[in-house]
Amino acid sequence: MPRLLAVCAVHSLHPDAGSIGVTAIDKRAVEGAVRVGTLGVRADVQASRKHHGGPDKAVYAYAQDDAEFWERELDRKLHPGWFGENLRVEGLDVNGARIGEVWRIGDTVEVEVTMPRTPCATFARWVGGSASRGWVKRFSDEGRLGAYLRVRRAGEVRAGDAIAVVSSPEGAPTVLEVYRA
Template sequence: MPRLVAVCAVRELHPDAGSVGVTAIDKRALDGAVRVGKLGVRADVQASRKHHGGPDKAVYAYAAEDAAFWEGELGRELHPGWFGENLRVEGIDVNNARVGEVWRIGDTVEVEVTMPRTPCATFARWVGGAAARGWVKRFSDEGRLGAYLRVRRAGEVRAGDAVEVVSSPEGAPTVLEVYRS
């Protein structure tokens, strides 16, 4: 059964060479029940609302299986939130989720898959070191992008909650298909 591994929010803002001057990519797992509302996880921040946040990008989900792949590639542990994700999930193929697919997390929260994450230079700077060179292309080519979600029903979630696909629109493109089109 797919489940929620962690709910993450910004730990601290970091200076960044991008146009905003700071990044909120440094997210960490929160303890206990966490409120998820129409604009995302309570206590989270998006430094660039032009590219992150808003109703269609309220929450970013990343799969534990994809994180494990990158741990092997990068040779280091990548804690929940390292990819800037709000939800680290396991047992669900986030990249092959269909746009418009609805997930129930825990007892009340419902989210809808809206689009893939588009990796950027800020993400490459976050990766750091030698891996940062060519990171955007490498991450894109691998197709382990994660998905943005719209919150359809607010509520509380916690690590360990079940993630259930409530509906999936037949014939709709997957997150990866949208990214590659």
């Protein structure tokens, strides 16, 4: 059964060479119950609201299977939140989720899949070292993108909560199909 492995929020802001001058990509797992509202996970920050955040990008989900793939590729441990995700999930094909698909997390929170993550130069700089060269293309080509979510029903979630696919619109494109279109 799909479940939530970790809920993540910003750990610290880091200087960044991009136009904003700072990034909030450094997210870490938060202990206990965490409130999720229409603009995301409580205590989280998006340094660039132009490209992150808002109702349609309130929460970013990433699959444990995809994280493990990148751990092998990069030969290092990638803790929950390393991809800038708010939710690290297990047993759910995030990239195969259909746009408009609704998930219930725990007892109350409902989220809707809205769009794929588009990797950027900030993400490449975060990866660092020799792996950062060509990272955006490499990450894109693998199709292990993760998905942005809209919060349909606010509430609290915690690591270990079950995730149920409540509805999936037949014929709607998947996260990966939208990205590749």
